[in-house]
Amino acid sequence: MGFLTPNASGELDVLKTYALQQLAQMRTTVHGLSDEQANSTPTASDLSLTSLLMHTAEVAVFWSADAASAPKEPELPTDMQDHSLDELVADPRGLTAALDYFDRGVRYATDNLDKVSDLSAPVPVPEAPWYPDDLESWEARWCLLHLCTEIARHVGHADIIRETIDGKGSYELNDLAEAADAD
Template identity: 65%
Template sequence: MGFLTPQATGELGVLKTYALQQLAQLRTTEVGLSNEQAHSHPAASALNLTGLLRHCGAVGVYWSACAVAAPDAPQIPDGFDDLPLEDMIADESTLEETLVYFDRCVDLTTANFDAVTDLSAPVPVPPAPWYPPELTSWEARWCLAHISTEVARHTGHADIIRESIDGKGAYELNDLAEAL
């Protein structure tokens, strides 16, 4: 049952398992789609599946790299920048190229989770207008939990987009993905 998060033990193991499960669920939303469908905007928003895959992949890489590097600045490999969501949605890479990028992001995220040694390490808050100025750091565990929440939010968006394209929901898509 692909939608069921596997059992995990220990705080880091649970954080990793949930984050990777959410990324896997997002990946199922593209099963059986054409490039045109994956780039479409069938719902009221401007979101599309390829943009969500790119954005969520980058979220995993960025925030897991922050947790590994704490208290220093993260080292993000070239080509895996956490660009604004609007840029990811506008990216015209093919679905196949997007899936290669996404799968590489998941690999990097997994490796970063495996390299985390201190969940309490302070992670400097990146500059952004939505963070309060007095907030200077959060714990590495916060960064890893943030991956799951951010990806889960966008996986819900992806579910709605996919259902708008062809009516297929998460249960059916998990079955189709497992059959591949």
């Protein structure tokens, strides 16, 4: 999937297409890197590309599950955990393992996105200190827009890290990844 998000029809299809395209962009940021490069932290941030891959996978799984199960509580996969960013920063796994985790998350998210049927369905807001106490629910639509926003934010961060590692930007990486897929 190239740099430009493919055209789609209807609000749900547009949201799904955008989320999946951004996830594809996240994966492209690590194209051609070694474990050492993917685990490096060459910017002021403590995040590496592997930690961003794993975090983005979890974001995709959990927010898509919320939208898919609304108005009920989501059923989350047992093999995807909700790690803190600090845990992911400290995670020593290599690029192949991080990509396996990421790809599994993308598969779960894709399945969840296929199950969303009502964008107006209320999604219960989980208890967390950063959510207002009086906020009881938001729409499935809001969850999917939040999902797209979070992924895009992390892809931008990944782009900066990748450019700092070897100077390769997203346009060049898309071309390289598409050429490799064609082989």
